[in-house]
Structures are given as structure tokens and as C-alpha cells.
Amino acid sequence: MTAKETKKNTDTALLVIDVQESFRQREGWQAVSDPEVAEKVGELVDFARGRGDLVIWVLHAEAGSDTVFDPALGHVRLIEGLSAQAGEPVLTKTAHNAFTTTNLQQILTERGIRALITCGIRTEQCVETTTRLASDLGYDVTFVADATATEPIPDPGAPAGRSLAEVLADPLTLPPAQIIERTRYALAGRFATVTTVKELTGS
Template sequence: MTQPRPALLIIDMQQGMALPQAGIRNNPQAEANITQLLATWRAAGQTVIHVRHMSRTPGSLFWPGQRGAEFQPAFLPLDSETVFEKNVPDAFTHSALERWLHMRGIRRLLITGVSTNNSVEATARSAGNLGFDTLVVSDACFAFARADYHGTPRSADEVHAMALANLDGEYARVLTTGQALTLLAED
């Protein structure tokens, strides 16, 4: 028995993420991979959900009304697609996302976006804890370089890899764009 096709969840693909102030990142191909998934999901008439971070911190790149808070042009939602706004990393917190998914019988999520160790990880952890069949697309996410708890600088690739390791097998299954595309071919 095959599983239902997952809804595509695109997290925080906003203009501020593309600005130099956002930091040094990995996965320069992430946008192309998300675009490919988005086009495929749309062509198949599958559910697409967009999440946008709206900061509560004045001066933030994602403060409401700022250009950085707007979606990147390649990821503008269609009128038929749902948008959830959040002001914490987890897309399930203080939103109606869980209820919206349950009301539509959606039990599988394919998560993409930014940043892997923040909003993607927080959302995937909640999705897994809430019982959703959660899939995270490793090459359709990216992270930013940062220092670890001990102050040791970590590259964006290291931060990304650790976040994926935190998720894989515990809260979600991590796969590639190629593997995700095969999900729509399954009967």
C-alpha cells in the first residue's frame, strides 16, 4: 500500500534570506532545488504551503513591512496556495497549521527552506512529535555559519549537517530532491 503524497512546506524563502546581512550560507543550489520541487508539486496539483517569518524585533530583516519580509519572487504563493505567518522558528507554534493539515487529512509533509538548524529543524521536530510523516529535503534547505556553544566557529555546511543529523531517524526522514521527486511518481 502506498502512502499519500506529501504536502510541500516551504519555510521562510523571503528576500531577507538572500541579503549579505543574513550571513555566510551553504547549499547555493537550494533555491533551484526548491523551485524544481515547487514546479513539480504545482504541475501535479498537489498541496503547497508557504511559511513566512514576521519578526517581533524592530530593525530585523523580517520586520513586517520591510522588503526582507517579502517572499523571494521565485517563491511567490499562488492564490490557491496557503500562507502561514510565524514569529518564532517553529511553524506550528501560534499558528493554525496543525489544525489546517488535520482538517484536510494531510499526514505527510515534505519540508524545504531555511534555515536548516532553525526554522526547518524546529518545524520538523514538531511535525514528527505531532505524528506527521515528516520528510526533510537536505539539498533544498540551507544554513548559515555560526559559532557553537563553546565559541568554536562552525561552517554553514557543519551547521547544516548537524541539524540534519538531529532530525534523521528521530523526527523525520532526510532525503534529496531527486528522492523527493519520486514521491509523486508513487501510486
């Protein structure tokens, strides 16, 4: 799909999910799939605004947790270089998907949105979960794989409290490239059209 093939659709919204400073404060960010993911997200934001599509920003918060997701610590904010314009909703969620603990569905219904473009952090967690739920709710979803990012996932049976170096040295750790590829396979043709920034924007 290219920009020329995509007519202006005011019934489409771009969901920017959890592209927030919280993740850059974690040790795991040193091994993230794409430390510059915010730049690719920014390209999608410019593309969406240029078409007249609604841009919706979603942040994840865990109040009182004393973690990087605790708003009191100041990291629950968009990564530098990204900002919401007037009229663009900024939602705060406490669940993995962007629907359950926000008024996202109400906003989409009120605006007549029927198609969604999803991107953000983490690929297989909040972005994939939101994409799956959106599809089940009847939305036509496009998942922009290279505008997502994730970190290595340790083996579920591994001991807790290991350093990043120990996690990376473990052959049972799932690397980011494999995680993104598995998400692409899981979503394509089932829950979403899977594409790239270049394919979508034609740039």
C-alpha cells in the same frame, strides 16, 4: 524514493519555510551554504504541484524589530522566482517552528494532511524545529536536506558584534556543511526520512 515509487498523495503537503528575502539582506548570506537554494525549493514546489499535493508557504516576521524580519522594511516576502498560487496558504510565523504562532495545524487537519515534506531556511533552526514538532504531532515527515540552507554559527562564547570575516576566521565557528550534516544525523530515523531533491523527485 523516486517519483515512480511515489504515488499521487493528496494527503501530503510541502512546507516551504522562510525562503524569504530577509536572509539575503543579512551579511551572513555571503557565507550561506547554498545561495541558490530557492531554485531547489522551486523544483520541490513543481514536483508537489504535479502530484496534486498542497504547497504551504511560511514566512518569519518580527514586527517592530527594525530588522530584516520587520515587515515594515519590505523584506518579509518570498525570494524572487518563488510565488504562491491561488489556494496555497501563505502563513506568517513569529516562533522558530511553523506551528506555534500560526493556524498550520488547523489547515492540515481540515485538508486531511498526514504527511509533510519540509525544506527552507535555516536548516538547523526553523526547518529542523518544524520537522521535529511535526513528527511529534504524528505526521510522516520527509526532510529534503539539499533544499535547505544555513549560515555559519559563531561559538556561543564569542563576543557579540564581530564582523563576518572575524566569525569565519574563528576556528570555533561551526560551518554550514557541518550544521547540515548534524541536522541530517539528528533527524534521520528519529523525526524524518532524510532525502535529497533528486532522490525525491527522480529528476
